[in-house]
Amino acid sequence: MNLLNLLALPQSGAETFWFPSQASTGASRVDDLFYFIFYVSLFAFIAIVVATIIFSLKYSRSRVGMEPEDSPHHSTKIEIVWSVIPALFMVAMFWYGFKDFVDSKNPPVDAYQIEAVSQKWSWTFNYPNGAITTGGNPAIDEGEGLVIPVNKPVVVRLESTDVLHSFFVPAFRAKMDAVPGRYTYVWFEANEIGEFPLYCAEYCGSKHSRMLATVKVVSQEDFDTWAADAIDDSDLSPEERGKKLFAVKGCIACHSTAGVAGIGPALDGLYGKQETLVDGTKVAVDDNYIRESLLDPQAKVVEGYANVPMTSFAGQLDDDEISAIIAYLKSLN
C-alpha cells in the first residue's frame, strides 16, 4: 500500500491502489467512472476541510474575542449556487452510471452461455457440451473452476439450490446474486489470460468464507481442447464417477470423507453401519437408505443433525448417478 498511489490513474489495465487488474472489457468503464467520482469527491472534500480549518484558525475565540462582528445569516444566491453545482455533478454521475449499467445488463447475442449452480458452499458450472466443473480455489478444493475462453463474451446463468449467494469476480467488476427459485444473469468478456478469484458475496451461512472459486481464462484453442476432454467420462469407474459427482453436486461442503463431523455426518466408513435417528430408532446404512437420503433427506434424519436440513437431490440425480454415488460411498470403507 503506497499511499501516493492513491491519486494515480490506472495504466494499461494493471493493478492500482484502488483496483485489481482490469481483466474484462467492462472493467475499465467501471474504473473510469470510479475515478471521475473520486476526483470530484476529493475536490469537494478538500474544499470543505480546508474551509473548516481556515475558519477555525482565523475565527477562534482566542483571536476574535467573545463577541464576533455581525455577518450575514443567509444568502439565497450562495445557497442556490452550492445546491445546483453539486446537483449537476450528480446528474453526470447518474447518467454515466446508468449507461454502464445498461451495457452490463445486455450481453451480445452470440455470447457463450454457462450455467452456474450455487449451493452451500460451492459452485458448480455446467457447460453447453455437458462438461461440469466445480470450485477451483487451491485453498478449498481440487475443482477446475470456471474455465472460460479469452476475448469472447460469456453469459453466466445463475441459480441457487438453497439460500441466496452472489457471483463476484473483482477482476471483471462483475457481480450478481443467485436467487433460489429464479434465474439471474451476469456477463463479461475476459481480455486477459490468467486466474482470477471468484467470491460468494452474499452471506450464506457457516462456511460463506469458504465459498471460494477461481475463474480460469484460457485461449480459445486451449478452451476447445479442454471442453472436449472434460465430457469424456467413459474411462471412469463407478467409484470415480461417484467421487466426481460428490464434488460436483456440492456434497463435500457438508459431508467429510475424512471422519470429521461437519454440518452433516462424515460418510467414510459409514456403509453397512447402524445409525441412530432423531426419534431414537436405528437404521442400517444400505443402498436403499442412501437412495432415500438423497431424494428425501428429511425422511430419516440422523441424531444431532436436525437443525440444518439437507437439500433434496430429487430431479438432480438420475439412477446411474445415484448408483455411482453409492459405489463411491462403499469404496470409502
Next chain:
Amino acid sequence: MAPSTNSLDRTHYLNATKGFRSWFMTIDHKRLGLMYLWSVVGCFILGGFFAMKIRWTLTPGVTDFMAQSVEQMNAYNNAFTVHGAVMIFLVIIPSIPAALGNFVLPIMLGVKDVAFPKLNRLSYHLWLIGALLFVATLFIGNLDTGWTFYPPYSTGHTDPSVITAVLGAFVLGFSSIFTGLNFIVTIHKMRPPGMTWFKMPLFLWAIYATAIIQVLATPVIGISLLLLLVEKTMNIGIFTPALGGDPVFFQHLFWFYSHPAVYVMILPGMGVMSELFATFARKPIFGYKSIAMSSIAIAILSFIVWGHHMFVSGQSETMSVIFSALTFSVAVPSAIKVFNWIATLYKGSIAFTTPMLYGLSIIWLFGIGGLTGMFHATLGTSVHLHDTYFVVAHFHFVMVGSALFGFIGGIFYWWPKMYGRMAEGALSKWGCLLSFVGFNMTFLPLFPAGSQGMPRRYAGYTEAAGFDSYNMSATIGSMVLALGLCIALYSLLRSFKHGEKAPANPWGGVTLEWQCESPPPEHNFDIDPPTVDNPYDMTLVEWRGQEEGFLPKNPRSDDKCIADIQQA
C-alpha cells in the same frame, strides 16, 4: 432570570425522589432520557465487545485460514450479526432521539414534559423488553443471519435464535413508534408562545423529521418481521421459494424500513451539529431555513430510495435505474447542511470545547461518509462495490463517524444540564482526538480493501487474497478507537466527583434549555421561560465568568412573561 446559585444541594430532578421505583416507574422525561442514555451506553459496550471480536478474528496471523474450524466460523458469523443488530437496533436508533431527545426536547420547548408522559414510560419499558429479548438471543443459539435477517437463510437454514432476535426487533419497533408519536404531538401542540415553526431550534426540526420516519416506516419492519416469524415457525411460504415465496420480496420490505432508518440514525446527529456550530461559533446558524427544510426533505426522500440496496438482488433493471436517480436526490440536502455549518463558522467566535471538537470531527467524517455514498448511488460503480468492505467503510463513516460522534458530542454538550457538572478538560479532548484518529485508521484502509474486492461477512481470508495489510491497519486502529472511547466515558464519569459545578448556561446557547438551572428542577422551570424569538440570537447572552457562565444581557421585564401572554 437565571438562577443565582450553583449549589447542587438544592432540590432538582435527580434528587427530588429516591429509590429504584422512583426511577423505574418515573414519567419524568429527564429521568427517562438518562435511563435510555445509560442503557444505550451499556448496549454500546456489548456491541463494541463483538466489534473487537470481529477485528481480532480478522487480524492476520491470529487465525490460520486453513485450520479454522466450522465452530470458529460460526462464532465469527455470530459476532458480526450481534455487533450489527445491537449497534443498530439498540444503540444508534435510540441514541440521540430517545436519550438526548427525551432529555432535551421538552426543556427546549419550555414545557414540563412531553405530551404523553405515561406513553413515554411505556416506550422505555418496551425498549427494555426488546433489549432483553436480544440479550436472551445470545444464550438461546448462535444467531448468524446478519442484522438483515435475509430469508431463505434466516427461516429455513439456521437455528431458532432468530425468533427471539426478531421478536426483540419487533418490540423495539413499538418503542420507537411511540417515542416518535410523542415527539410529533409535543412539537405540534406544546410550542411556547412566539416559537413559530421557523423559530424552532434546529435540533427540534431534526427530531421532528426523525419522528415522522419512525412513525411511518417502523410499522413496515414490524409487519415484515412478523411475516418472517410466520414462515419460520409455521412453514407458511412467504419468502422461501421452496414453500412458494419470494426472497426478493423480503428485501423490498426490509429496506423500505431500513433505509429510512439510516436517516433515523443520522438526522438527529445533524440536529446536534446545528446546535453545536451555532453555540460554539457564537453566531446565528447560517441558512436556518434551508437546514430546517433539508431535514424534512431528507425525511420524505428517504422513503423512495430503498432499492439502491438491491442493485444486484435480481430486482428489475428499470427499478434499479429509478432508485439510482432518486438516491442522488437525498445527497443534495445533505450537502446543503454541511455547507451551512461551515458557513456558520465564517466570522464567528469559535470555542474549541469538547462538544465542538466532536462537531468539527464530523465535518471530516461525514464528508467522507457522504461523498463515498455517491459511489454506491452510481449504478456503474455500485455493482462492483456492493457487499464489499467499501460499503462497510462507507456506512461506518456515516453511522459511527457521524451519528455516534454526534451522539457523544451531544452528551458532552448537554452533560452540564443533565448532571450539573462540567466534564470539560484535557482528558475529554484527548478522548475525542484518539477516537477520531483511531476511527480513521480503522476504516480508511477498508475503502481500497473493498474496491480491491474484499467481500463482507467472511470469517477469514487466504493470504493469497492479499487483504492482510488492510486488516492489520484496521485492527490497530480499532484499538486506538476503543481507547479513545474509554477515555471519553471515563472523563464523563470522573466529572461526578471532580467536575466543576456547571452554571445554567455554560456554553452560551440561547435555546430554552439553557435558561433553567443545571440540573433542572423536576418541572424544568421555576418561572415561566421568556418569550421566544430567534433561537440563535447569541447577542441575548453575555459571558460573566466561569462561575456564572452566560447570563441574559437584558434581564427580562415581567410583562414579557409567558403567563401574561397566555392570559392576553
